[in-house]
Each structure stands twice: as structure tokens, then as C-alpha cells.
Amino acid sequence: MDPPFQEKYKSLFNDYTIVSKDKDYSLMNANDECELPLIDLQRLTLEYPEREQCVEEIKQAASEWGFLQVVNHGIPQEMLKSLQYEQRKAFQHPFRKKAEDNILNLSANSYRWGNPRATCLRQLAWSEAFHVPLTDISRIGDAYKSLSASIEAFTTTANALAKGVAEILAENLGVSSTFFEENCPEETSYLRMNRYPPCPFSSEVFGLIPHTDSSFLTVLNQDQIGGLQLLKNGRWINVKPNPEALVINIGDLFQALSNDVYKSIKHRVLAPQQVERFSLAFFYCPTYETVIESSIKPSKYKEFTFREFMMQIQRDLKATGDKVGVSRFLL
Ligand SMILES: O=C(O)CCC(=O)C(=O)O
Ligand SMILES: [Fe+2]
Numbered sequence: 001m002d003p004p005f006q007e008k009y010k011s012l013f014n015d016y017t018i019v020s021k022d023k024d025y026s027l028m029n030a031n032d033e034c035e036l037p038l039i040d041l042q043r044l045t046l047e048y049p050e051r052e053q054c055v056e057e058i059k060q061a062a063s064e065w066g067f068l069q070v071v072n073h074g075i076p077q078e079m080l081k082s083l084q085y086e087q088r089k090a091f092q093h094p095f096r097k098k099a100e101d102n103i104l105n106l107s108a109n110s111y112r113w114g115n116p117r118a119t120c121l122r123q124l125a126w127s128e129a130f131h132v133p134l135t136d137i138s139r140i141g142d143a144y145k146s147l148s149a150s151i152e153a154f155t156t157t158a159n160a161l162a163k164g165v166a167e168i169l170a171e172n173l174g175v176s177s178t179f180f181e182e183n184c185p186e187e188t189s190y191l192r193m194n195r196y197p198p199c200p201f202s203s204e205v206f207g208l209i210p211h212t213d214s215s216f217l218t219v220l221n222q223d224q225i226g227g228l229q230l231l232k233n234g235r236w237i238n239v240k241p242n243p244e245a246l247v248i249n250i251g252d253l254f255q256a257l258s259n260d261v262y263k264s265i266k267h268r269v270l271a272p273q274q275v276e277r278f279s280l281a282f283f284y285c286p287t288y289e290t291v292i293e294s295s296i297k298p299s300k301y302k303e304f305t306f307r308e309f310m311m312q313i314q315r316d317l318k319a320t321g322d323k324v325g326v327s328r329f330l331l
Pocket of ligand 2: 211212213218267
């Protein structure tokens with residue numbers, strides 16, 4: 001069922017013996033372990049000063065880390081468990097079936113693996129994913145009814161969570177209180193179900209290469225295997241899994257909207273050596289027409305629409321093999 005990484009990327013692996021002798025090349029170099037700021041969202045329902053303190057902690061984590069963990073987030077554990085179960089089942093099919101048969105009947109290219117643009121091992125991603133725009137949920141066939149029901153339930157609650165956190169973060173930034181309500185209808189966000197198969201080259205190949213997310217916010221459910229790392233002050237830091245918590249990270253759009261008050265932090269996933277790892281990422285995104293412009297002056301970014309942003313990413317990927325991201329729009 002695993003994608004044929006070694007076969008498809010044979011030429012990249014030919015160089016493997018050379019680079020693996022270079023000690024500095026290893027991805028496993030001492031990384032600090034950290035516990036992200038952990039925030040109990042139940043406090044948002046309490047009175048002064050609990051709610052206000054909680055809001056401050058969320059803003060603080062988003063500006064200092066670009067990442068936070070939340071508990072009492074409104075997504076029931078059973079809902080997560082059933083989607084995790086369905087996710088495993090979907091990936092269990094033979095590779096050919098996943099790659100060629102569009103088993104879930106999603107839009108074209110929804111099943112992805114590796115990195116077609118990789119020119120060296122460092123750019124390869126030892127993972128596979130189903131990319132599910134929320135508009136596609138209704139297309140999922142009857143044979144996968146329990147999967148589509150689980151996706152629907154999860155994304156509805158993840159959307160409410162992302163909206164709530166986005167609205168809190170946008171307070172005092174001069175963003176209209178109806179901005180997210182108006183520009184992020186449920187259909188414009190998407191879900192990615194990730195699977196990281198065991199990787200015999202885990203000190204040389206990433207599970208997911210370093211990137212920032214193109215969303216406003218991402219809500220992430222990772223399992224207990226670990227491997228997610230974020231870049232803080234020039235160092236890669238392990239994000240220790242917490243079974244009770246969801247990770248929320250700031251994406252590129254919020255960085256621009258907040259004029260850099262909040263940071264879209266680079267993160268990556270190390271490939272697991274012996275076991276498989278799963279994660280679910282919900283990307284909270286606006287309509288393509290939405291204009292991203294900060295009210296904080298002087299603005300660091302020129303205004304752009306989400307469509308312009310995504311098109312620029314595609315152009316940069318083609319030209320450089322890499323996503324340049326929001327820095328493209330710096331004034
Ligand atoms: O698998 C993870 O923990 C992170 C996934 C991620 O960063 C992404 O899908 O953008
Ligand atoms: Fe990501």
C-alpha cells in the first residue's frame with residue numbers, strides 16, 4: 001500500500017551514499033523538545049478576568065510562536081477517533097488503487113505523494129495525502145459513507161473552532177468583526193489527511209519538507225508518534241504530541257492581515273523510521289476574491305487577493321521548485 005518512493009525517485013537515491021557520509025546532512029541533529037503554549041479554551045466561556053486572560057494567552061502564543069495547542073476546543077474525542085479510524089482505512093488500499101482509481105471520487109489530483117518537483121533527496125516528501133476541498137465531501141461515494149460523515153462532522157466543528165480563534169486574534173487589528181463570517185464560508189476551507197509510511201532513510205528524507213501554510217489558520221490533529229518540528233529563532237524544535245490537544249498554527253494570510261503581528265512559522269515533519277504516522281490538517285481559507293490588506297499602517301504588504309496569492313505560489317513553484325510565500329507581497 002505504500003507509494004513506490006524509491007522506484008520513482010531512483011535518481012535522487014543514487015546520490016544517497018554520497019550525502020549520507022556527510023554528518024552535517026542528517027536531519028536528526030539535536031533538536032530541542034518543546035511544549036507549545038497550552039491553552040484551555042473553556043476559559044473563553046468564563047467571566048472577567050478569565051476570558052480576558054485566555055484571549056491574551058492566545059494572542060501572545062500566536063505572536064511569539066505562531067503555534068499554540070488548545071484543549072476543550074469543542075471537537076469531541078470520539079469525533080477525532082472515528083475520523084482517524086476512517087483515515088487509516090482509506091490509506092490501506094493498494095497504492096495503484098489510491099493513485100489511479102480516485103477511490104473517494106474527489107476532484108482531480110486529490111491523492112498526492114512524494115514531491116514531483118524534487119531535485120534532491122531533501123526536497124522529497126516521504127508521505128501521501130488526500131486533499132479534500134470541503135465542496136468535495138458530497139461527492140464521496142456511498143462505499144465511503146462513514147468516511148464522508150466523519151469528515152463532515154470534523155470539518156464543521158474545526159471550522160467553528162478556527163473561526164472563533166481567528167476572530168479573537170483579529171481583535172484590535174482593525175479587522176471588521178464580520179470579516180471571517182463574510183469571507184470564509186465553510187466551503188472555501190479544505191482538509192488534508194496525511195500518512196507518513198515508515199521510512200528507511202529517515203535521517204536523510206523528510207516526511208514533509210519545511211513549509212508555511214497558505215491559510216489564515218490551520219487546525220492540526222497529530223497522532224502520538226511525533227516528528228512535527230517548527231523553526232524558532234533559527235532552531236528546529238520538536239512539537240511534543242499531546243493526546244488531549246489540537247495544534248493551531250498561523251498561516252501566511254494571517255501574517256499579512258496582521259502586518260506581521262502574528263507569524264506564519266516554517267514547520268516540517270521528520271519521516272518516522274519504523275512506524276507509520278497520521279495527521280489531519282484543516283486549513284481555514286477565504287474565497288478566492290477575498291482581499292488581504294492590513295489596517296495597521298504603514299502596511300508592510302501590498303494588498304492582494306487570495307487568488308493572486310495562490311497563483312503566485314504556483315508560479316514560484318514552477319520556477320524555483322519552492323513556495324516563496326507572503327514575502328512576495330512585501331512593499
Ligand atoms: O503532519 C503534521 O503534523 C503536519 C502537517 C502539515 O504541516 C501540513 O499538512 O501542512
Ligand atoms: Fe503545514
